[in-house]
Amino acid sequence: MRVCYNKxxxxxxxxxxxxxxxxxxxxxxxxxxxxxxxxxxxxxSSLVKICxxxxxxxxxxMELLPxxxxxx
Numbered sequence: 123m124r125v126c127y128n129k130x131x132x133x134x135x136x137x138x139x140x141x142x143x144x145x146x147x148x149x150x151x152x153x154x155x156x157x158x159x160x161x162x163x164x165x166x167s168s169l170v171k172i173c174x175x176x177x178x179x180x181x182x183x184m185e186l187l188p189x190x191x192x193x194x
Contacts, residue, residue, distance in 0.1 A: 123186045127158045130183035133176060148175045 134144060145155050148171040157164050173179060 124161065124189055125163060125184055126161050126187050127184050129185060130158065130172070133178065133183060137176070144172065144175060148172050 134141065141155050141159075142152070145152055148168075150168045150171055154164050154168045169180060169183070172183060176183070
């Protein structure tokens with residue numbers, strides 16, 4: 123399984139927020155945001171902080187997708 127944060131980026135657009143604003147308000151580093159921008163794994167504690175700021179759940183900011191290898 124792989125993770126995709128496209129829901130988070132759309133939510134930020136809908137709320138008129140920038141990634142840097144979210145990082146500052148959630149108290150996470152820009153490195154965490156960079157990893158998310160590449161759909162890489164991040165700590166659950168970072169996701170919890172993001173959800174607290176945005177008032178949402180994990181399902182609202184990310185989704186799990188099957189590995190590309192298994193789609194063949």
